[in-house]
Amino acid sequence: MREVPIGPTTLAPYLDALGRDRAEQLRTAADRTRKLLDGRTVWNVNSTGAGGGVAELLHSLVPLSRELGIDTRWLVIEGDTEFWDITKRLCTRLYGARGDDGALGPAESDHYRRVNAENAARLTEYVRPGDIVIVHESQPAGVIPAAKERGATVVWRSHVGADTPNQHTREGQRFVRPFVERADATVFLTARYVTDWAPSPRVIPPSIDPCAPKNMPLDAAGTLSLLSAAGIIAPGTAPGTGTGTGTGTGTGTGTGTGTGTGTGTGTGTAADATLPLTVPAPVGPPVTVRRPAVVLRQGPPPPASVPMVVQVSRWDRLKDMTGVLRAFVEADRPDAYLSLVGADVTGVCDDPEAALIFDSCRRAWEALPSRWRGRVQLVCLPMADLRENALLVNAIQQHASVVVQKSLAEGFGLTATEAMWKSRPLVASDVAGLREQVTDGEHGLLLPDPTDIGAAAEAIRRLLGDPGLAARLGTAARRRVDACFLPDRHLLDWARLFEDIVLTGEA
Template identity: 45%
Template sequence: MTTTISATGRLTTVHTAARPVAALAGVVGEQRYAGLRAAAEDFRVRFAGRTIWTVSSTCTGGGVAEMLQALVGYVRDLDVDIRWLVIGANPSFFAVTKHLHHLLHGFPGRMTLGPQTAAHYEDVLAANAQELLALVHPGDIVLLHDPQTAGLAPWLTHAGVHVVWRSHIGTDLQNDATRDGWAFLRPYLQHADAYVFSRRAFVPAWLPAERTRIITPSIDPFAPKNQDLAPDTVRAVLDAAGLIEAPTRAAPAYLRRDGSTGTVECHATVVADSLPGPDEPLVVQVSRWDPLKDMAGVMRAFAEYVAPHVPGRLMLAGPALVADDPEGALVRAACVQRWRGLPPPVRGRIALASLPVDDVDENAVLVNALQRHAAVVTQKSLAEGFGLTVAEAMWKGRPVLASTVGGIPDQITEGAGVLVPDATDLASFGAALRGLLADASARQRIGAAAHERVRAAFVGDKHLLRYAELLTALLSRPPGG
C-alpha cells in the first residue's frame, strides 16, 4: 500500500508515498513537463522551511479524496513538504455538513441551521483545531476542503498560518438555499487568506475577487482508476468482483500506486436478477449514493425510454459506505426499492452495485474496469461541483452522456461527449442514450475526442501549476493580511 492512515486523536494522518512526476512527460509532452519542473524549483526556494497541510473530511470514497491521493503524491515527489490530515467527527456533524452540501448546490434540505447547529459544528471543529494547532507552525499553509473544514479557518489564521479554503461544490444560479448555506459559512470563511473554486459562477458575491482563484480539478493518468487495462484484464477484474458473468482464466492483476502488482480479491455487493454478460452493451454510472447524482432518474430513464427499444444493460455503481455521507445508505435503499418495483423483463436488465472501499486501490481498479467495459458512461446529476467521474471516463475513451450542470460542460466540449440541457428531462436523456447505444461509430468518434480533451486540459501538471501560483502569491503577504 502506498497510502496508510494513523490516528492519535480526532485527526487522522494519511501517509501518501511520492508519485513519480516524471511519468507525466509522456502524457503532456516535454514542454509542459519542463514548465512544471521549473515552477517546482522556484517554489521550493521560496517555501523553504515551511509545510503545506491539506485537510479534508475523508481519504476515501469521493473525487476530492482521489484528487488528493494523486496531488499529494506528486508534490512529495517534487520535494515539497506536504502533509494530509482528515478531521474526526460524529454522524450528527456530517448530517449538518451534508445539509450544507445540498444548500450550496441550490437544493433546500430537511434541517434548520440555527444557533444549536452552529454550536455543534464549532465544537467538533474546535476539538480538531486543538490537535492541528499542535502540528502547524507560523508561516505554514493549510488547504481546507469544503464545508466540513471551514470552521477551522479562524483558529489557524489566529495562529499565524496561511489559510486557503477550497470549495469543490457550488451552483451557477444563487437562490434562497445557497444564500442560507453561505450565510452559515461566512463567519468562518472571512478568516481565510484565499479561496479556490472550480467555476467562477460558484463564487459568492461577498468574497473578495482579488483573493479568489479558479482551479479546475484533474485526473491522474497513472492511478489505478485511470491506468491502461487490457480488455482481458478488464473482464477478469469484473468477473472476479462479481460484476459481470465472464469466467476467465486470466489473473485479474493491476498495478498499484507503489508499482507492485495487485489482484482483485474483493467482491462487490450486487442487486440484480442476473449479471451482465461480457458482450452485452453496458451503460454505467459511477457515483456516490447521493440524491443529487440522481441514480433513480437514470434507472427510470433506462427503463422507460431505452430498454423497450435497444439491447443493453444498465449498472449503477456506488461505494459501499462513505463515512462523511450519512445519506448514502438511504439513497441506495430507495434505489433498490424502485428496482424491485420494475416489471421483471426490465428489472432483469438493471443491476445496482456497491463497490467495497476498504482498499483504495482495489476500489479504484473496479471503477476503472467498469468504465472501460462500458459502451456508454452517464452522469445524470441534478447538480455538480465539477464531476470528476466525467473526465475519468473521457480519459478512457468512453462516450459520456451527462447533464449540463456545474463543471460538466467545462469538460464536455463540442464533439467530446453528449450533454442534456435539462437534467430532469428523462425523455431527452433516454433518447440520447438510445441513440448512442444504436451507433457504435459515433461512440468511437466521441470517445477519441473525449480522451484528447482530457489530455489537453485536465491532467495534473496544470492543476499543480495553478496552485503554485496561488501559494507563491500568499507568501508575499502575512497571514490574514
C-alpha cells in the first residue's frame, strides 16, 4: 500500500466553470463539513493511481476537496499478477459477464484475503481512529475489516453492477459480500446496482472536472495542432468546436489562439505542429505533450477535414471495441474514419486483460478489407504523464463528429459524460449508468440492445447524415452535464453523507 501524492489546485477557475452562486454553495458546505469532521481525515483506497474511472475521479476530487479545507488523501493497494487476475475476474462477474473461465473459489478467496491483509497491515501507518475510509470497488474491499478494527468509519464505494442480476453477479457478490457487510455505509452509482444486503446504501453518481486537462476548453486550432502533432490526424483544415485556451496558429471561431470572435462551430487550421507542444491549463502548470500516440492503421493519418467516429475507453471486453468496429463498417460511410482509442496497454497495472483485448481488436482490424483498414485506426495513448494523456483525450473528443460508447455493461460512462460536456452527439448503450446519463433522442441516441450491430450502425449513419440532429443532441448533452454531473453536485452529495455519519453515527 502506498499513498498517492496530491498536488495543489485552485478554486478560481471553478468560479468561472460553475458560476459564483454554485461555487459559493460548495464553499459553504465544505466549511460546515470541515467543522463536523473536526480533524478527521478522509482516506480513499483503490487499486491504481492511473487508468480507469476511479483514478480519474480521485485525481479530480481529492485535490479539490483539499483546497476546500477537507483533509482528504488517497491510498493505492499493491498486488501480484495472480491477485490482479482474480480481481479482474471478480469485477467482470459483478458486471454480470463471465469473462475468462477462471474460478472464484476457496483458493482464489484465500489469495485475495492474503494480499489484502498485506495491504491492510500498513493501514496503521496512515489511518487514525475516527477517520473516514472510502474503499473504492472490489479489489481493495478486503481491507474493510482491518479499517473497522482500526476504529475508522468505512464506506464502500461500488462502481460496477448489472441491470439484471444473474449467476455471474451472484457469484461475484458472494465473493465480496463478507468484506462489504462490515462497512458502515455503501455508495452505488445507480439505484439499479443496490443489493438487498448492502449496509446503509446511498446513490451518488460521479462527475467530471471541467477544469482538468481532459475537459478544459480547447479552441479548434489548438485541437488540430495537438492531434496532428501526436500523429492522430494529418495537418489541415477541419470543422472545430469549443472555446477556450489552446495552441496552434491560424483562424477559428472561439476564444484562444488564432483570429475570430464569439463561440460555437467553425474551422481551425493545424499548422506544422511538432512535439513537444505545450498548452496552458486552468488548474496546475501547463500541459506538455511530448509523446506521440502509438497508432495502428493502413496508410497516412486521416485528413482533418473528414468526419471522425470515436470511442474512447479501456481495452476491456465489456467496452466492445470490436463491436464498434463492426458497426462502423456496417454503417458504410466511406467518407468517415473510425478511431478506437485506449491507453497504452502497458500503462494500467490493475488490468491484465488490456493487452489481450487490444490484440483481439488488432486481429479484427487485420481481417477487414483493405478499403476499410484505411478507414479505421487503433490508437494507444501514452500513460507516462496522466495530464498529457488527458489532454490528448480531450482533443480527440473535441474533434469527433460522433462519439460512441457501445458498452455491454457500464457502471457510469465517464467518457460519455466527457463527450457530452464537449457538446458531442453520442451513441450509447441503454445500460445502467449510461441510461442515467442520457435520455434517448434528447441527449443522444441509446441502443436498446448493445449487441445489435445493425442498430449501432444505423445510429452512427443517422448522426453523420443529419448535422442538425447532431448539433441539437450535443447542445442538450452539454446542458445535462452542467446540471447534473459536475464536481459541486458530487461533493455536496458526499458532504451530506459525512454529515449523517458524524452527527448520527449512522449512514
